[in-house]
Amino acid sequence: MIDRGWRKRLLGNRQLSPETLMMGYGYDPFLSERSLKPPVFHTSTFVFRTAQDGKEFFELAYGLRQKRPNEEPGLIYSRINNPDLEILEDRLAIWDEAEANLVFASGMAAISTCLWAYVRPSTVIVHSGPVYGGTDFLLNRILPQFGVTPIGFPAEGGTKAMEEAVDRAHALGSIAALYIETPANPTNGLVDIRRAREIADGLRGADGKRPVVIVDNTMLGPLYQTPMAHGADLVVSSLTKYVGGHSDLIAGGCSGTAAALEPIRGMRTILGTMCDPHTGWLLMRSLETLKLRMTASAEGARTVANFLAGHPEVASVWYLGSLPADHPDRPIFERQCKGPGSTFSFEVKGGEAEAFAVLDRLEVIKLAVSLGGTESLASHPAAMTHSDISPDEQLRLGITPALIRLSVGIENPDDLIADLDQALRR
Numbered sequence: 001m002i003d004r005g006w007r008k009r010l011l012g013n014r015q016l017s018p019e020t021l022m023m024g025y026g027y028d029p030f031l032s033e034r035s036l037k038p039p040v041f042h043t044s045t046f047v048f049r050t051a052q053d054g055k056e057f058f059e060l061a062y063g064l065r066q067k068r069p070n071e072e073p074g075l076i077y078s079r080i081n082n083p084d085l086e087i088l089e090d091r092l093a094i095w096d097e098a099e100a101n102l103v104f105a106s107g108m109a110a111i112s113t114c115l116w117a118y119v120r121p122s123t124v125i126v127h128s129g130p131v132y133g134g135t136d137f138l139l140n141r142i143l144p145q146f147g148v149t150p151i152g153f154p155a156e157g158g159t160k161a162m163e164e165a166v167d168r169a170h171a172l173g174s175i176a177a178l179y180i181e182t183p184a185n186p187t188n189g190l191v192d193i194r195r196a197r198e199i200a201d202g203l204r205g206a207d208g209k210r211p212v213v214i215v216d217n218t219m220l221g222p223l224y225q226t227p228m229a230h231g232a233d234l235v236v237s238s239l240t241k242y243v244g245g246h247s248d249l250i251a252g253g254c255s256g257t258a259a260a261l262e263p264i265r266g267m268r269t270i271l272g273t274m275c276d277p278h279t280g281w282l283l284m285r286s287l288e289t290l291k292l293r294m295t296a297s298a299e300g301a302r303t304v305a306n307f308l309a310g311h312p313e314v315a316s317v318w319y320l321g322s323l324p325a326d327h328p329d330r331p332i333f334e335r336q337c338k339g340p341g342s343t344f345s346f347e348v349k350g351g352e353a354e355a356f357a358v359l360d361r362l363e364v365i366k367l368a369v370s371l372g373g374t375e376s377l378a379s380h381p382a383a384m385t386h387s388d389i390s391p392d393e394q395l396r397l398g399i400t401p402a403l404i405r406l407s408v409g410i411e412n413p414d415d416l417i418a419d420l421d422q423a424l425r426r
Protein backbone atom coordinates (compact mmCIF):
# COMPACT_ATOMS: atom_id res chain seq x y z
CA MET A 1 0.00 0.00 0.00
CA ILE A 2 1.41 3.41 -1.01
CA ASP A 3 1.61 5.85 1.90
CA ARG A 4 -0.50 8.81 0.77
CA GLY A 5 -0.19 10.43 4.20
CA TRP A 6 -1.91 13.81 4.21
CA ARG A 7 1.05 15.50 5.91
CA LYS A 8 3.73 13.84 3.80
CA ARG A 9 6.55 16.20 2.82
CA LEU A 10 9.04 13.67 1.46
CA LEU A 11 8.92 11.51 -1.66
CA GLY A 12 11.52 8.90 -0.83
CA ASN A 13 14.45 11.11 0.13
CA ARG A 14 13.17 14.04 -1.88
CA GLN A 15 11.86 17.04 0.05
CA LEU A 16 8.76 18.25 -1.82
CA SER A 17 8.65 21.95 -2.73
CA PRO A 18 6.12 24.34 -1.16
CA GLU A 19 4.39 24.92 -4.52
CA THR A 20 3.85 21.16 -4.90
CA LEU A 21 2.57 20.80 -1.34
CA MET A 22 -0.01 23.58 -1.87
CA MET A 23 -2.12 21.18 -3.98
CA GLY A 24 -3.06 18.87 -1.15
CA TYR A 25 -0.95 19.13 2.01
CA GLY A 26 -2.80 18.69 5.28
CA TYR A 27 -6.08 17.50 3.73
CA ASP A 28 -7.39 13.92 3.75
CA PRO A 29 -10.07 13.43 1.02
CA PHE A 30 -11.21 10.25 2.76
CA LEU A 31 -12.46 12.27 5.71
CA SER A 32 -14.65 14.37 3.36
CA GLU A 33 -16.58 12.02 1.03
CA ARG A 34 -13.40 11.65 -1.14
CA SER A 35 -13.79 15.25 -2.35
CA LEU A 36 -10.55 16.25 -4.15
CA LYS A 37 -10.65 19.75 -2.69
CA PRO A 38 -11.39 20.61 0.93
CA PRO A 39 -15.05 21.59 1.35
CA VAL A 40 -15.87 24.92 3.04
CA PHE A 41 -16.76 23.99 6.59
CA HIS A 42 -19.49 26.59 7.04
CA THR A 43 -20.34 25.71 10.61
CA SER A 44 -20.12 27.61 13.86
CA THR A 45 -19.79 24.53 16.07
CA PHE A 46 -18.76 20.85 15.98
CA VAL A 47 -20.56 17.84 17.49
CA PHE A 48 -18.70 15.87 20.20
CA ARG A 49 -19.02 12.07 20.11
CA THR A 50 -19.02 11.97 23.91
CA ALA A 51 -18.95 14.46 26.78
CA GLN A 52 -15.48 13.13 27.67
CA ASP A 53 -14.27 14.13 24.17
CA GLY A 54 -15.65 17.64 24.71
CA LYS A 55 -13.86 17.89 28.06
CA GLU A 56 -10.53 16.76 26.56
CA PHE A 57 -10.79 19.08 23.54
CA PHE A 58 -11.40 22.07 25.83
CA GLU A 59 -8.52 21.09 28.12
CA LEU A 60 -6.17 21.37 25.15
CA ALA A 61 -7.75 24.46 23.62
CA TYR A 62 -7.55 26.36 26.91
CA GLY A 63 -4.02 25.13 27.67
CA LEU A 64 -5.12 23.30 30.83
CA ARG A 65 -2.77 20.38 30.09
CA GLN A 66 0.00 19.36 27.67
CA LYS A 67 -0.80 17.57 24.40
CA ARG A 68 -0.30 13.79 24.60
CA PRO A 69 2.05 12.22 21.98
CA ASN A 70 0.26 12.16 18.57
CA GLU A 71 -2.87 13.82 20.01
CA GLU A 72 -4.63 16.09 17.46
CA PRO A 73 -6.61 18.99 18.94
CA GLY A 74 -10.32 18.19 18.48
CA LEU A 75 -12.67 20.54 16.67
CA ILE A 76 -14.85 22.59 19.05
CA TYR A 77 -16.17 25.89 17.71
CA SER A 78 -15.09 27.98 14.69
CA ARG A 79 -13.73 30.83 16.82
CA ILE A 80 -11.26 28.30 18.29
CA ASN A 81 -10.56 26.04 15.28
CA ASN A 82 -12.03 24.99 11.92
CA PRO A 83 -10.75 22.48 9.32
CA ASP A 84 -10.34 25.08 6.54
CA LEU A 85 -8.26 27.29 8.80
CA GLU A 86 -6.18 24.40 10.13
CA ILE A 87 -5.28 23.14 6.63
CA LEU A 88 -4.50 26.69 5.49
CA GLU A 89 -2.31 27.29 8.57
CA ASP A 90 -0.33 24.09 7.89
CA ARG A 91 0.31 25.28 4.32
CA LEU A 92 1.30 28.84 5.30
CA ALA A 93 3.75 27.46 7.88
CA ILE A 94 5.49 25.57 5.05
CA TRP A 95 6.12 28.78 3.09
CA ASP A 96 7.37 30.61 6.17
CA GLU A 97 9.60 27.65 7.23
CA ALA A 98 7.86 27.86 10.60
CA GLU A 99 6.52 25.23 12.98
CA ALA A 100 3.02 26.66 12.87
CA ASN A 101 0.80 29.51 11.69
CA LEU A 102 -2.41 31.23 12.77
CA VAL A 103 -4.77 33.01 10.39
CA PHE A 104 -6.71 36.16 11.17
CA ALA A 105 -9.52 38.37 9.85
CA SER A 106 -6.99 40.91 8.48
CA GLY A 107 -3.31 41.80 8.54
CA MET A 108 -4.12 44.32 11.27
CA ALA A 109 -5.96 41.62 13.27
CA ALA A 110 -2.79 39.49 13.07
CA ILE A 111 -0.51 42.37 14.10
CA SER A 112 -2.71 43.67 16.91
CA THR A 113 -3.51 40.22 18.36
CA CYS A 114 0.19 39.40 18.29
CA LEU A 115 1.09 42.63 20.10
CA TRP A 116 -1.74 42.27 22.67
CA ALA A 117 -0.31 38.84 23.49
CA TYR A 118 3.20 40.17 24.13
CA VAL A 119 3.03 43.73 25.46
CA ARG A 120 1.98 44.82 28.95
CA PRO A 121 1.48 48.26 30.54
CA SER A 122 4.80 50.07 31.15
CA THR A 123 6.66 47.98 28.55
CA VAL A 124 8.28 49.47 25.43
CA ILE A 125 8.11 48.44 21.74
CA VAL A 126 11.07 49.35 19.54
CA HIS A 127 9.89 49.58 15.95
CA SER A 128 11.31 50.41 12.54
CA GLY A 129 9.91 53.21 10.41
CA PRO A 130 8.10 53.70 8.19
CA VAL A 131 5.60 50.99 8.96
CA TYR A 132 2.22 50.53 7.28
CA GLY A 133 -0.11 53.40 8.30
CA GLY A 134 -2.50 51.15 10.28
CA THR A 135 0.42 49.67 12.22
CA ASP A 136 1.77 53.16 12.85
CA PHE A 137 -1.63 54.19 14.25
CA LEU A 138 -1.72 51.13 16.52
CA LEU A 139 1.84 51.66 17.78
CA ASN A 140 1.79 55.42 18.19
CA ARG A 141 -1.83 56.27 19.00
CA ILE A 142 -3.60 53.25 20.48
CA LEU A 143 -0.99 51.31 22.46
CA PRO A 144 0.20 54.42 24.39
CA GLN A 145 -3.35 54.69 25.78
CA PHE A 146 -2.65 51.35 27.48
CA GLY A 147 0.72 52.40 28.93
CA VAL A 148 2.87 50.92 26.14
CA THR A 149 5.59 53.24 24.82
CA PRO A 150 6.66 53.05 21.16
CA ILE A 151 10.22 54.02 20.24
CA GLY A 152 10.75 54.27 16.50
CA PHE A 153 13.92 54.25 14.40
CA PRO A 154 14.22 54.95 10.66
CA ALA A 155 15.01 51.87 8.55
CA GLU A 156 17.46 53.96 6.55
CA GLY A 157 19.43 54.73 9.75
CA GLY A 158 20.77 51.16 9.67
CA THR A 159 21.97 49.13 12.63
CA LYS A 160 23.22 52.26 14.43
CA ALA A 161 19.71 53.78 14.52
CA MET A 162 18.26 50.48 15.78
CA GLU A 163 20.88 50.24 18.54
CA GLU A 164 20.32 53.85 19.62
CA ALA A 165 16.55 53.27 19.78
CA VAL A 166 17.10 50.16 21.92
CA ASP A 167 19.32 52.19 24.30
CA ARG A 168 16.62 54.89 24.60
CA ALA A 169 13.94 52.25 25.11
CA HIS A 170 15.99 50.41 27.72
CA ALA A 171 16.16 53.58 29.82
CA LEU A 172 12.33 53.80 29.76
CA GLY A 173 11.40 50.29 30.78
CA SER A 174 11.36 46.66 29.82
CA ILE A 175 11.38 46.07 26.03
CA ALA A 176 8.57 43.67 25.12
CA ALA A 177 9.13 43.51 21.37
CA LEU A 178 11.33 44.56 18.46
CA TYR A 179 8.84 45.13 15.66
CA ILE A 180 10.31 45.37 12.18
CA GLU A 181 8.68 45.97 8.83
CA THR A 182 11.16 45.02 6.12
CA PRO A 183 11.02 45.99 3.32
CA ALA A 184 9.15 49.02 4.63
CA ASN A 185 5.90 50.12 3.05
CA PRO A 186 6.17 52.37 1.00
CA THR A 187 9.92 53.15 0.86
CA ASN A 188 11.35 49.60 0.55
CA GLY A 189 13.87 50.52 3.31
CA LEU A 190 15.46 47.35 4.74
CA VAL A 191 16.16 46.34 8.34
CA ASP A 192 18.71 43.65 9.24
CA ILE A 193 16.63 40.90 10.93
CA ARG A 194 19.67 38.94 12.13
CA ARG A 195 21.09 42.02 13.85
CA ALA A 196 17.70 42.68 15.50
CA ARG A 197 17.75 39.14 16.88
CA GLU A 198 21.32 39.55 18.18
CA ILE A 199 20.27 42.75 19.96
CA ALA A 200 17.19 41.01 21.41
CA ASP A 201 19.37 38.10 22.59
CA GLY A 202 21.40 40.55 24.68
CA LEU A 203 18.36 41.98 26.49
CA ARG A 204 16.28 40.75 29.43
CA GLY A 205 12.97 42.19 30.65
CA ALA A 206 11.62 42.33 34.23
CA ASP A 207 10.25 38.79 33.71
CA GLY A 208 13.71 37.51 32.72
CA LYS A 209 12.63 36.99 29.10
CA ARG A 210 14.19 38.62 26.03
CA PRO A 211 12.07 40.78 23.71
CA VAL A 212 10.26 38.94 20.96
CA VAL A 213 11.39 39.79 17.38
CA ILE A 214 8.36 40.32 15.12
CA VAL A 215 8.80 40.87 11.36
CA ASP A 216 6.08 42.13 9.01
CA ASN A 217 6.81 40.18 5.82
CA THR A 218 3.91 41.52 3.73
CA MET A 219 6.00 43.22 1.06
CA LEU A 220 8.13 40.22 -0.02
CA GLY A 221 6.55 37.23 1.68
CA PRO A 222 6.27 34.45 1.59
CA LEU A 223 8.19 33.78 -1.64
CA TYR A 224 11.00 36.34 -1.55
CA GLN A 225 11.85 36.55 2.16
CA THR A 226 11.84 34.01 5.01
CA PRO A 227 12.38 35.98 8.25
CA MET A 228 12.35 32.83 10.45
CA ALA A 229 15.57 31.72 8.73
CA HIS A 230 17.20 34.99 9.85
CA GLY A 231 16.18 34.84 13.51
CA ALA A 232 12.63 36.25 13.67
CA ASP A 233 10.42 34.76 16.40
CA LEU A 234 7.16 35.71 14.72
CA VAL A 235 6.34 36.62 11.13
CA VAL A 236 3.17 38.62 10.53
CA SER A 237 1.71 39.41 7.14
CA SER A 238 -1.30 40.81 5.41
CA LEU A 239 -2.65 37.85 3.45
CA THR A 240 -4.88 40.41 1.73
CA LYS A 241 -1.87 41.13 -0.49
CA TYR A 242 0.27 38.53 -2.33
CA VAL A 243 -1.15 35.40 -0.71
CA GLY A 244 -4.80 36.30 -1.42
CA GLY A 245 -3.48 37.83 -4.61
CA HIS A 246 -6.76 38.76 -6.33
CA SER A 247 -7.81 41.85 -4.31
CA ASP A 248 -11.02 40.08 -3.29
CA LEU A 249 -10.49 39.26 0.39
CA ILE A 250 -9.03 40.61 3.65
CA ALA A 251 -6.96 38.32 5.91
CA GLY A 252 -3.76 38.09 7.93
CA GLY A 253 -1.33 35.48 9.20
CA CYS A 254 1.25 34.97 11.92
CA SER A 255 3.90 32.22 11.76
CA GLY A 256 6.37 31.11 14.40
CA THR A 257 7.32 28.30 16.72
CA ALA A 258 4.38 26.55 18.35
CA ALA A 259 5.54 27.93 21.71
CA ALA A 260 5.76 31.55 20.50
CA LEU A 261 2.31 31.27 18.93
CA GLU A 262 0.63 29.80 22.02
CA PRO A 263 -0.21 33.12 23.77
CA ILE A 264 -1.36 34.55 20.42
CA ARG A 265 -3.63 31.57 19.82
CA GLY A 266 -5.25 32.11 23.22
CA MET A 267 -5.61 35.85 22.57
CA ARG A 268 -7.18 35.17 19.14
CA THR A 269 -9.74 32.82 20.69
CA ILE A 270 -10.84 35.44 23.20
CA LEU A 271 -10.69 38.51 20.93
CA GLY A 272 -12.33 36.55 18.08
CA THR A 273 -9.91 37.92 15.48
CA MET A 274 -9.70 34.67 13.49
CA CYS A 275 -10.23 34.34 9.74
CA ASP A 276 -13.61 32.95 8.57
CA PRO A 277 -13.82 29.53 6.82
CA HIS A 278 -14.86 30.87 3.42
CA THR A 279 -11.93 33.32 3.31
CA GLY A 280 -9.69 30.46 4.47
CA TRP A 281 -10.91 28.34 1.55
CA LEU A 282 -10.28 31.20 -0.92
CA LEU A 283 -6.75 31.57 0.46
CA MET A 284 -6.05 27.86 -0.10
CA ARG A 285 -7.18 28.26 -3.70
CA SER A 286 -4.87 31.30 -4.04
CA LEU A 287 -1.91 29.40 -2.58
CA GLU A 288 -2.00 26.97 -5.52
CA THR A 289 -0.93 29.78 -7.87
CA LEU A 290 1.13 31.85 -5.42
CA LYS A 291 4.52 31.10 -6.93
CA LEU A 292 3.28 31.60 -10.53
CA ARG A 293 1.69 34.95 -9.67
CA MET A 294 4.57 36.30 -7.60
CA THR A 295 7.13 35.24 -10.19
CA ALA A 296 5.20 36.83 -13.06
CA SER A 297 4.60 40.11 -11.24
CA ALA A 298 8.25 40.29 -10.14
CA GLU A 299 9.34 39.93 -13.78
CA GLY A 300 6.89 42.65 -14.86
CA ALA A 301 8.05 44.93 -12.05
CA ARG A 302 11.66 44.67 -13.20
CA THR A 303 10.69 45.80 -16.71
CA VAL A 304 8.51 48.64 -15.42
CA ALA A 305 11.12 49.82 -12.87
CA ASN A 306 13.83 49.91 -15.56
CA PHE A 307 11.54 51.96 -17.80
CA LEU A 308 10.74 54.44 -15.00
CA ALA A 309 14.43 54.80 -14.08
CA GLY A 310 15.12 56.16 -17.57
CA HIS A 311 12.06 58.43 -17.82
CA PRO A 312 12.68 62.21 -18.00
CA GLU A 313 9.67 63.01 -15.75
CA VAL A 314 10.78 60.63 -12.98
CA ALA A 315 13.07 61.92 -10.21
CA SER A 316 13.89 58.60 -8.48
CA VAL A 317 12.87 54.93 -8.39
CA TRP A 318 13.03 52.96 -5.12
CA TYR A 319 13.19 49.45 -6.56
CA LEU A 320 15.13 46.82 -4.61
CA GLY A 321 16.37 45.19 -7.83
CA SER A 322 18.43 48.24 -8.71
CA LEU A 323 20.04 49.17 -5.38
CA PRO A 324 23.44 50.71 -6.19
CA ALA A 325 26.48 48.64 -5.18
CA ASP A 326 27.42 51.19 -2.48
CA HIS A 327 23.88 51.51 -1.01
CA PRO A 328 23.85 50.52 2.70
CA ASP A 329 20.81 48.27 2.10
CA ARG A 330 22.56 46.30 -0.65
CA PRO A 331 24.31 43.77 1.66
CA ILE A 332 21.09 43.29 3.65
CA PHE A 333 19.16 42.72 0.42
CA GLU A 334 21.66 40.14 -0.78
CA ARG A 335 21.70 38.27 2.54
CA GLN A 336 18.06 38.51 3.52
CA CYS A 337 15.89 38.71 0.38
CA LYS A 338 15.45 36.15 -2.39
CA GLY A 339 14.20 38.73 -4.92
CA PRO A 340 13.05 42.36 -5.20
CA GLY A 341 9.32 41.55 -5.44
CA SER A 342 6.91 43.76 -7.35
CA THR A 343 5.93 46.69 -5.12
CA PHE A 344 8.06 49.82 -5.21
CA SER A 345 7.72 53.59 -5.14
CA PHE A 346 8.98 56.32 -7.43
CA GLU A 347 9.07 60.11 -7.25
CA VAL A 348 7.83 62.27 -10.08
CA LYS A 349 9.50 65.61 -10.74
CA GLY A 350 7.55 68.19 -8.72
CA GLY A 351 5.34 67.63 -5.69
CA GLU A 352 1.84 66.53 -4.71
CA ALA A 353 0.10 68.28 -7.66
CA GLU A 354 2.35 66.57 -10.22
CA ALA A 355 1.98 63.17 -8.51
CA PHE A 356 -1.84 63.54 -8.34
CA ALA A 357 -1.93 64.52 -12.05
CA VAL A 358 -0.05 61.34 -13.02
CA LEU A 359 -2.32 59.20 -10.83
CA ASP A 360 -5.46 60.79 -12.30
CA ARG A 361 -4.29 60.15 -15.88
CA LEU A 362 -3.58 56.41 -15.47
CA GLU A 363 -5.98 54.28 -17.49
CA VAL A 364 -4.80 50.65 -17.18
CA ILE A 365 -3.27 50.89 -13.70
CA LYS A 366 -6.03 51.45 -11.12
CA LEU A 367 -5.82 54.25 -8.56
CA ALA A 368 -6.33 52.27 -5.33
CA VAL A 369 -4.49 51.41 -2.12
CA SER A 370 -3.37 47.81 -1.46
CA LEU A 371 -0.81 45.72 -3.31
CA GLY A 372 0.07 42.19 -4.35
CA GLY A 373 -2.97 41.54 -6.55
CA THR A 374 -3.09 40.28 -10.14
CA GLU A 375 -3.88 43.84 -11.29
CA SER A 376 -1.50 46.79 -11.01
CA LEU A 377 -2.40 49.49 -8.49
CA ALA A 378 -0.96 52.95 -7.86
CA SER A 379 -1.47 55.16 -4.81
CA HIS A 380 -0.12 58.23 -3.02
CA PRO A 381 1.23 57.12 0.40
CA ALA A 382 1.52 60.65 1.90
CA ALA A 383 -2.15 61.47 1.21
CA MET A 384 -3.56 57.95 1.62
CA THR A 385 -2.10 54.94 3.49
CA HIS A 386 0.36 56.97 5.59
CA SER A 387 -1.72 60.14 6.02
CA ASP A 388 -1.99 59.72 9.83
CA ILE A 389 1.75 60.49 10.06
CA SER A 390 2.54 64.23 10.46
CA PRO A 391 4.05 65.95 7.37
CA ASP A 392 7.39 66.47 9.17
CA GLU A 393 7.61 62.84 10.21
CA GLN A 394 6.58 61.75 6.70
CA LEU A 395 9.52 63.69 5.26
CA ARG A 396 11.88 62.26 7.88
CA LEU A 397 10.77 58.76 6.84
CA GLY A 398 11.12 59.50 3.11
CA ILE A 399 7.38 59.67 2.34
CA THR A 400 7.56 62.76 0.13
CA PRO A 401 4.64 64.54 -1.64
CA ALA A 402 6.06 63.44 -5.03
CA LEU A 403 6.06 59.74 -4.09
CA ILE A 404 3.81 57.24 -5.90
CA ARG A 405 3.61 53.61 -4.80
CA LEU A 406 3.15 51.06 -7.55
CA SER A 407 2.17 47.42 -7.15
CA VAL A 408 2.85 45.67 -10.44
CA GLY A 409 0.40 42.89 -11.35
CA ILE A 410 0.54 40.21 -14.01
CA GLU A 411 -0.64 42.25 -17.01
CA ASN A 412 1.63 42.57 -20.06
CA PRO A 413 4.38 44.90 -18.73
CA ASP A 414 4.50 46.75 -22.08
CA ASP A 415 0.86 47.82 -21.55
CA LEU A 416 1.77 49.13 -18.10
CA ILE A 417 4.74 51.02 -19.54
CA ALA A 418 2.52 52.58 -22.23
CA ASP A 419 0.05 53.66 -19.53
CA LEU A 420 2.74 55.16 -17.28
CA ASP A 421 4.36 56.88 -20.24
CA GLN A 422 1.15 58.63 -21.35
CA ALA A 423 0.35 59.60 -17.72
CA LEU A 424 3.85 61.02 -17.12
CA ARG A 425 4.15 62.86 -20.44
CA ARG A 426 0.87 64.72 -20.75
Ligand SMILES: Cc1ncc(COP(=O)(O)O)c(C=O)c1O
Pocket residue numbers: 106107108109132134135181185216218219237238239240241250251252370
Ligand atom coordinates in the same frame (compact mmCIF):
# COMPACT_ATOMS: atom_id res chain seq x y z
C1 LIG B 1 3.06 46.08 5.27
C2 LIG B 1 1.62 45.94 5.68
N1 LIG B 1 1.34 45.36 6.86
C3 LIG B 1 0.06 45.22 7.28
C4 LIG B 1 -1.01 45.67 6.53
C5 LIG B 1 -2.39 45.53 7.05
O1 LIG B 1 -3.07 44.50 6.39
P1 LIG B 1 -4.66 44.42 6.25
O2 LIG B 1 -5.08 45.54 5.37
O3 LIG B 1 -4.88 43.07 5.67
O4 LIG B 1 -5.24 44.57 7.61
C6 LIG B 1 -0.76 46.27 5.28
C7 LIG B 1 -1.87 46.77 4.46
O5 LIG B 1 -1.67 47.47 3.48
C8 LIG B 1 0.60 46.41 4.86
O6 LIG B 1 0.91 46.98 3.68
